[in-house]
Amino acid sequence: MNNEKKATAPVQSNEALGFRVIGNNAIASEKIIAPRYSYWKSVFRVFFRKKSNYFLIGLFVLMILSAIFVPIICPFNADENVMNAELFNKSPAYMMKHFGFSFKWLFGSGKSGNSIMYNIFAGARISLALAIICAAINMTVGVVLGAVWGFSKRLDMVLIPLYNMIANVPMLLIITVLVYILGAGFWSLVLAMCITGWFGIAFFIRTQVMIIRDREYSLASKCLGTPVGRIVTKNILPFLTSVIVTLLATELPGYINYEAYLSFFGLGFGEKVPSLGRMISDAQAAFLSYPWEFWPPVAFAALLTIILYLVGQNLADATDPKTHM
16 A cells, blocks of 8 residues: 555656756866855955944044045144234133134134144144055065065075164164154154164064965975965965054054154154144143143044054954954
């Protein structure tokens, strides 16, 4: 009875079951059907998985655009009310009462009757330009030289003693001495920060390259006759993407901090050049008497530094291939 039921049961075709005949084509059998993988698409997917990154990126873009366009639309004039002593060091409430409600006087006036709000954006523009230029120069030179340094024994013999001498001198002391020699100014400060700023980055990259260059896939490429330059650019540097991004995340805020420190002691830009560090330096004497002159630039510089650090760390985590699994 059971055998009769089995015999009369409908037989489903392979196509109905979801199978199809491939045949015995050797080339077709080697093809693997898989979705196309994009490394950077995966990076940004992991990065924006954290909802807080949307807020950080939006706030950072807003600060950057404000620092670029506010000084153009509303130029800062340090001597705007220099002839009217009644407007020196006045609170936001006083300036609003005198001029009416205005974005310009939201943080009150400075020691020369100038707008603190306009001064902050003009100073942020200079400080950000300095940080971006110095980071671009030092990171480019440091990463390229470090990659070559990790493979070249001759270069290692020359640079290791030089690095040991420079590394024992605090970076801030080197910058301070160079600024004294070169004088105050934007490009003097850029030169002072870039003369030796790349050395630490190059040494760190050199160490990472030496770790990766002896791994199996790098040795296999070398045995197959792959040029050293191609091994560095295709095998090693892509593997160090997260490390490079982490370095960049610490470098950008670091230059802003250097500028603020030097300007605090009168060694930064020229006296007529606005910067966040100079604002803090000028206001520190009036910290208790006129707090509205001190805290807004401090808060802006601190917020910018924190955002750069957090975005950089989150991006470094996203560029790590282990997080894409």
